[in-house]
Amino acid sequence: MSETERGRRGPIDGGEAALRIVTGHVVTPVGGPSGEVLDLERGAVAVRDGRILAVGEAAEVLTRYPEGPVEPHGESLVVPGFVDCHVHYSQMNMIASPGLELLEWLRNYTFPAEARFADASHCAEAADFFTEQLIAQGVTTACVYPTVHPGSVHALFRSARAKGLRLITGKVCMDRNAPEHLLDTPERAYEQSLELLEAWHGRGRLEYALTPRFAPTSSPRQLELLGRLAEEHPDVVIQTHLAESLPECGWVGELFPDEDDYTAVYERYGLVRERSVFGHAIHLSDGELDRLAAARASLAHCPTSNLFLGSGLFEFGRLRRRGLRIGLGSDVGAGTNLSPLASLNEAYKVSRMVGEPIGPFEALRLATLAGAEALGRADRVGSLEPGKDADLVVLDPWATPVLGRRADHAESTAELLFALMMLGDDRSVRAVYVAGEKAKR
Template structure:
């Protein structure tokens, strides 16, 4: 007798049990003909189809994805939904980019109708690219947070987001105060944090745009609400680092500013982390804070090259971020492509297995969510993607010549993009699809 809560998906399955940089080949679990069994939106079991199919109750629906690759959904640890419409805007480095493109675009989010329209498009674009969890900056407007959470909730996505805190060095139309930012953030935490799959992040934009009073208030919010997140930017651009040194002359470093205001700790995530020293990295590791490596943005804005080797050596949690709209693609595959090149320029290497770990379980670990997402371990939320390794003629030709899984994954991350993502599943249900699919009940 079929269990109505049970279903399965069959195909080539790859996921990670640990960091390949630490565990080597044992970190990767690969089933060339695998079965992913789902129950009530979670992973019930994952393994070889030959072993698991005979144990399925008769009549259990089995979705056949032969010839496709099944992986956990991608985790984007840093992205700005309000910058969707300024992606691919020509020129400028960080500080000029903010003035010329970012601030005018974010000003439009005072209109809840505009915020809702962009939020819907943004969430659909994430899903289309295979991203099932994201940590997102909204704008200073509380309604921009409401719109984003409403869109994510309707799609059953796991999303972390927050209202930007910004009370100086910004246009008047985007400026709050230490008191109003605290009050509005607290109300949003009470309304959204822990609702369905939604989590709140206290969001000081970066140290230069918050007064010491607002930085103190952000640290207080982080401390007063156990389980909330904190997200910001640090050490992205050398001009920015110099600016922070002038604004906070008593701090040892840019990162030290955040630590002085109680903003480091588990569930705090800092984008970029380029111009840090080892003392900074050691503090991030010791406090459980995480880095978001944003390669397409760092290249596009001319910011610098991320040092993954030093982060690894000091034991810092690292995830990947697309950083749209300074970043140039929603695609995690395209982001892995650029990550490989950034590290090559820094004299480092990014093996394919490590790259896909960072995009899945590594991202989940950096968000302290690896007990819920990022792998196919039993009980995990069933967010996963179906990848077509022959989505383009060039991919098909190149993959046909690949002899190992590592080689095929590397080809996929160098030549792949959104066209490779044929399906995205959220909590065991298909949420986005490209092209026809096949499914039949298990006899």
């Protein structure tokens, strides 16, 4: 099957809830190993009760659902809601702080910013701002780092639930190598994580993530207890950082001298499995990559952060060929933009540097369906297919003069997508539908 398929996916039965039909130039990856893309210049998505009923040619969908109010978007692209696999909501106040090497940057900027989350009112304000900005950028699913403070988790879950977002988060755990006021203990990390998990996991579109920050800030005992919690709750996400910088890798070797490599640290404590999401993963051996792939673990590619901190270049093509699940991450605040378009811009440039350029349709998949697969939620989000959550983003290729001028001369959907990746930003996000409800015009 060709990469771009002009066709349709059939409808499913719906209930009696309010119906709406969104029309425009529908472009979406679809499930399956061939990497196919559905491309409908005059397409439509029928939505009812937060779910997608049908995707197809507009004339056909409108004939099937004549009672539905139509929300037309002309020649704008209608794509799946974006998926951010790695982002820190606690770091919005320090985004674009002067770049240093990772460990210095943590000490000088990250830890002071996260200390403010001991205050409940700060948590609530920051959570609302963050979720509003996700929607403004077209992100409808995100896997997010809060702080060590349980209040930061409660605030983020409350805000995401109020907006209908699909959001995965969990208390950051660290009991060493960080400021004293940000440390917990192994036992407190286990107890607080369990309490938060029981309070929020599975409520609506919310899920819990066990979150050791990274190996250097967790003692073996803390990792052991978090591994026990992971064994007790095999359906939850595990998120952490892995091999982001060479100094970090060297530090891990000093802290865990009995392990063969960085990945082995997490393996020892049962933290490498399906729905384990490892941020960055730049400096890994072939053996580590093979073991991660065999465990069906996932990687979050964070290009703006990796470039900003000078951490290294993520070899997307090589890692994908090894069978790894890879999603896109903004990694704000080391990342410099919440926009998936900006992240794809940098991902493309990195791919050029390593000699394997990412194509426009492949990039769209990375920011949508591949991210959903990495998080273990491709059954619900990541593509516009009947039965999935109705998370849609409308991208306007004429949102700015320069982008519009390029769009006028685009000769294919691939060129239009590429122009949006290179020149687009939040101004290109014309509308966002979160579980079928319009959240942004």
